[in-house]
Amino acid sequence: MSRDSRGTLSRVPPLNVGNHQPLTPLSADQAWRATADRAADTVLFFDFDGTLAPVDDDPTAVQPAPKVLAAIEVLAPAMQRVAIVSARPVDFLRDHFDGLDGVDLYGLYGLEHSHSGGETVTEPAALPWVPTMAELADLARAELPAGALVEFKRLSVALHWRTAPELGPAVERWGREQAERLGLRVQAGRMVLEIKPPVDRDKGMVIGEVVRTAAGAWYFGDDVSDIKAFAALRARAAADPDFVGVCVAVANPETGQEVAEAADLTIDSPAALGDFLTAAAHQLG
Numbered sequence: 001m002s003r004d005s006r007g008t009l010s011r012v013p014p015l016n017v018g019n020h021q022p023l024t025p026l027s028a029d030q031a032w033r034a035t036a037d038r039a040a041d042t043v044l045f046f047d048f049d050g051t052l053a054p055v056d057d058d059p060t061a062v063q064p065a066p067k068v069l070a071a072i073e074v075l076a077p078a079m080q081r082v083a084i085v086s087a088r089p090v091d092f093l094r095d096h097f098d099g100l101d102g103v104d105l106y107g108l109y110g111l112e113h114s115h116s117g118g119e120t121v122t123e124p125a126a127l128p129w130v131p132t133m134a135e136l137a138d139l140a141r142a143e144l145p146a147g148a149l150v151e152f153k154r155l156s157v158a159l160h161w162r163t164a165p166e167l168g169p170a171v172e173r174w175g176r177e178q179a180e181r182l183g184l185r186v187q188a189g190r191m192v193l194e195i196k197p198p199v200d201r202d203k204g205m206v207i208g209e210v211v212r213t214a215a216g217a218w219y220f221g222d223d224v225s226d227i228k229a230f231a232a233l234r235a236r237a238a239a240d241p242d243f244v245g246v247c248v249a250v251a252n253p254e255t256g257q258e259v260a261e262a263a264d265l266t267i268d269s270p271a272a273l274g275d276f277l278t279a280a281a282h283q284l285g
């Protein structure tokens with residue numbers, strides 16, 4: 001993607017590529033123009049893994065793609081808010097976005113949040129589940145085959161099989177059985193099954209709350225949990241024809257098709273998103 005002589009985002013595909021009925025009657029370029037007119041009332045939401053950061057076999061090793069942090073740094077002061085909405089804990093997100101002013105962090109699907117560098121607040125209804133999650137992580141390490149990776153996140157446990165794809169069905173079966181036994185919930189993802197407390201909180205609920213007073217929002221995501229966030233933007237737009245909501249998928253071989261079908265446009269990769277945001281920052285600047 002590049003900027004043409006008028007400074008617009010050229011070569012961005014029209015919204016809803018691949019969909020028969022456009023969900024948003026704007027091109028990406030028009031959407032950014034509409035955003036420029038109302039930037040101070042618009043929120044930019046980003047998923048983290050697979051969206052801002054390329055996937056890595058080791059979940060502890062990921063880093064934001066080139067240009068992403070610099071572009072967000074330019075965009076944030078122009079927008080009403082910039083928020084990262086992730087299944088990662090807030091502390092993990094803070095380590096990767098520290099120093100970026102005015103960025104809100106929503107972790108563990110919104111069970112935790114921190115506004116603009118402030119303290120981390122945890123959803124009180126989730127706190128009694130910490131010991132259950134710790135025990136579940138220990139059990140997973142003891143019972144799952146070597147090759148499965150257990151990620152304990154205080155209020156959730158992620159069971160990974162990226163480095164041993166043949167284990168996927170067995171790991172997923174084990175996780176679903178344990179969730180049923182303990183009265184927990186599951187969230188499927190990219191070569192991962194996440195087990196969570198039975199507390200009503202997801203990315204869609206976060207987005208629905210934050211956009212109540214906004215005039216527009218963009219959501220960038222790559223995984224099935226992000227489709228709930230898209231739906232929240234659709235609901236806000238359906239209730240207010242003046243609201244500009246844009247849902248952007250980041251392509252990937254696992255969940256890419258399902259997410260792209262729910263989105264207005266698809267970007268090739270986290271690195272391409274870095275380019276896209278850099279061009280947007282120029283356009284809004």
Ligand SMILES: O=P(O)(O)OC[C@H]1O[C@H](O[C@H]2O[C@H](CO)[C@@H](O)[C@H](O)[C@H]2O)[C@H](O)[C@@H](O)[C@@H]1O
Binds near residue numbers: 049189225
């Ligand atoms: O909501 P997100 O920010 O997208 O988090 C979703 C999951 O992301 C991480 O797992 C994914 O990325 C890993 C690192 O690239 C990769 O190894 C794994 O296969 C992916 O599923 C994270 O580790 C999970 O806890 C999140 O649920």
